[in-house]
Amino acid sequence: MQKNNNLSRDGLYIDSAFTPGNAANLVRDLNFDGTIVGNVHAQPLYIEGGPNGPMIIAVTASNNIYALNATTGLVIWSRTDIGPPVVSGLPCGNINPVGTIGTPVVDLASRSLFFDALIDGTTKKHFIYSLNVDTGATNAGWPVDVNATAMYNGILFTSLVQEDRGALALVNGIVYVPYSGYNGDCGAYHGWVVGVQINNPSTGVGAWATTASKGGIWGHSGVASDGTNMFVITGNTSGTNGVWGGGEAIIRLQAGPFWTGMPTDYWAPTNWFSLDQGDTDLGGVSAMLIDVPGANPSQLVLATGKDGNAYLLNRNNLGGITAPVAQLSVGFVIGQSSATYRTNQGTYFVFRASNQVKAYKITATTPPTIISAWTVSQSGQGSPWVTTTDGTNNAIVWVVGAQGDGKLYGYNGDTGAVIYAGTDVMSGTRKWNSGMAARGSVYIANDNKVYAFRVPAGTPTPTPTATATATSTPTATATSTPTATATFTPTATATSTPTATATATATPTVAATATATPTATATATATATATFTPTSTPTTTPPPTPTSTPTATSTITPRPTPTPRSHGTPRGRPTPPPRPIPPHG
Numbered sequence: 001m002q003k004n005n006n007l008s009r010d011g012l013y014i015d016s017a018f019t020p021g022n023a024a025n026l027v028r029d030l031n032f033d034g035t036i037v038g039n040v041h042a043q044p045l046y047i048e049g050g051p052n053g054p055m056i057i058a059v060t061a062s063n064n065i066y067a068l069n070a071t072t073g074l075v076i077w078s079r080t081d082i083g084p085p086v087v088s089g090l091p092c093g094n095i096n097p098v099g100t101i102g103t104p105v106v107d108l109a110s111r112s113l114f115f116d117a118l119i120d121g122t123t124k125k126h127f128i129y130s131l132n133v134d135t136g137a138t139n140a141g142w143p144v145d146v147n148a149t150a151m152y153n154g155i156l157f158t159s160l161v162q163e164d165r166g167a168l169a170l171v172n173g174i175v176y177v178p179y180s181g182y183n184g185d186c187g188a189y190h191g192w193v194v195g196v197q198i199n200n201p202s203t204g205v206g207a208w209a210t211t212a213s214k215g216g217i218w219g220h221s222g223v224a225s226d227g228t229n230m231f232v233i234t235g236n237t238s239g240t241n242g243v244w245g246g247g248e249a250i251i252r253l254q255a256g257p258f259w260t261g262m263p264t265d266y267w268a269p270t271n272w273f274s275l276d277q278g279d280t281d282l283g284g285v286s287a288m289l290i291d292v293p294g295a296n297p298s299q300l301v302l303a304t305g306k307d308g309n310a311y312l313l314n315r316n317n318l319g320g321i322t323a324p325v326a327q328l329s330v331g332f333v334i335g336q337s338s339a340t341y342r343t344n345q346g347t348y349f350v351f352r353a354s355n356q357v358k359a360y361k362i363t364a365t366t367p368p369t370i371i372s373a374w375t376v377s378q379s380g381q382g383s384p385w386v387t388t389t390d391g392t393n394n395a396i397v398w399v400v401g402a403q404g405d406g407k408l409y410g411y412n413g414d415t416g417a418v419i420y421a422g423t424d425v426m427s428g429t430r431k432w433n434s435g436m437a438a439r440g441s442v443y444i445a446n447d448n449k450v451y452a453f454r455v456p457a458g459t460p461t462p463t464p465t466a467t468a469t470a471t472s473t474p475t476a477t478a479t480s481t482p483t484a485t486a487t488f489t490p491t492a493t494a495t496s497t498p499t500a501t502a503t504a505t506a507t508p509t510v511a512a513t514a515t516a517t518p519t520a521t522a523t524a525t526a527t528a529t530a531t532f533t534p535t536s537t538p539t540t541t542p543p544p545t546p547t548s549t550p551t552a553t554s555t556i557t558p559r560p561t562p563t564p565r566s567h568g569t570p571r572g573r574p575t576p577p578p579r580p581i582p583p584h585g
Contacts, residue, residue, distance in 0.1 A: 003043050003103040010289070020396070032071075034068060040446055040448075084120045091160070091161060101163065106133055106170075123159070125146065146194055152209040166179075177196075192207060193208050193253060210237060214238050216281075219286025220285075222286055226299075229253060270322065281334070286338075297368075309328065313325055336383040337383040338383070344393075346362070357376050357378050359397065359416060381431035385434050385435060397413050398411075400444060407426070
C-alpha cells in the first residue's frame, strides 16, 4: 500500500512462499497481461479486500492511473483524464513527460489512493489527488491545488520549478508529499513537504520548506515515518553564505508538517557548506529508519549521500550540526531507495552503488558501527527490496538491472550468494525503481507494462505484511501558546485476507497548527490478526523535550495565485560519474 511496504521505508516483505527453493524456481507469468500506457518512475502497489479481488496499482508519467487484476493483469479501472502532463516549458529537467512520478500511497480504512500529478496548462500546477481505490472515482473535496494552498514563512510554492520524485506517506490522517527541483538544479526551488488532512482537504493543508533556496528532497522513498514523526533528507542549498538554511540535512517533522527548529529535530554534517559548494547532496537516498536491538542508541535513521558516505543518527535526538553516531565510506549513491532487514546474523542495510549491490551490517554495540557484509556486481540502477519467510529467516534481496540488463535477481541476504538469476529481459526499466512482493509473486512496473513473476506450484500460504521496523517516538513540540491538543488513537484495520493487515489510520480531531503545543499521546497498539509470524514491536522511547521556541510556523491557509517570480539563473546539475571515495572519520 506504500513505497517499500512500510512507513520506515525498510523495503521488507514477509511472505512464507519465498523460501530459497521456491525463489530459485521463480517463473515469469506469461499470461499476466499488465498493459498500461506511459513511462513508469513509481513502484507498483498491491491491494486486497475490495470487490474486485486483489489488484495492482500502477501510475505513469502521462498521468494515467491503473488498477489491474493481480492474477490476470487485466484493467479493472483506469483514469486517463487526470490532465495532460508537462512536456515542455520547464526551466530544466531530465524527465519527459512529467506527470505522476512519485509512488502513491493507499489508505485501506477509507479505500483511498493518494498521488501527486503535475498538470499542464496556462499555469503548470501540482495537484494532490485522492481516488476511490475500488472504482477510480475522485473523492469529494479533491484534488488539492498545491500552488494555491502551500506557503511556509512567506515562501510560496511554485509548481514550475518543483518536482515530486519521492514517495508519498500517510501518517495519522495526513498525507505528506515531498518535492525537489529538476535535474539541472534550475530556478528558485526549495525542498518542500506538503501535508493534507485526508478528511479536510479544503482547508487542512500545511507545509514546511527549506529556508535557503534549493535543498530538494530527491530520494525515491520520499517521506519516512516512525508512526508519529516524519523524516526527510535534503540536498544542496545555495546563497547561504555559510549560514545553514535546511540543506544537506536529515529533518524530523511533527504532524502538520511542523518543524521545531531545535537541534533534536535536524542533523547536518559539519562540512555541510563544502557539500553545498560541491553539489554533493546528502539526500542521495531517502531516509530509512532502522532498529538495532542491543545497540545504544538502538533507534536509528540512515542517510547515504552523494559524498559516498553512510551516516547513522539517533532518530530520537538528531543533534544539530555535529558528528554522526557512525559513519563509513560506502561508495557513490544517488536518487534511489535502500532496504533493511534482520537475520540471526545481524541487522543489515542494502543499496545500489553504480553497478554493484552492497550490503552492510550495523553492529549491536555502544555506539553502533557500520561494517561491510557483501558486495555483488550487477548491471543496472534498480533499487533493492527484501523478502523473508517470517521476518528474519530466508532473507532474499531482490533487485532489477534497471537500465542495465533488465533482469530480476535474488541474493542471499547474509552472504550475497545468487539465489535467482532471471533470464527474462524486461523492457522499459527505469533507474532507481523497485518492485514488490505479495502472495508468492513479484510485481515490477516498467514503461507501458507491469510484469509478474510467481513461485511454483499453487497458491502460497497467506502471511501478514511486514510491520514497520521503526518504533514510534512521540515528541513534545517546543513551548508556545497552545491552541489545540492533537490526540490520536490509531486502530489497526485487518483485511479478511491479510497481506497488509495492520495498517493503522487515525484522523486528528483538530487541524494541526504550528503555534500549538501538541502533547504527543499517540498510543497505537496495532494487532495483526494473521497467525503467520508478524514482526515484533519495539518499545517506545521518547526523546528529550525541547525547551526553546520554534523558529517557524507551518499553518497554511489558501492564498491567491502568486505573481510569477524570477527563477534565477540555471546551473548545471549533471549526475557525476563515480569518483574516488573520500576519507571518513
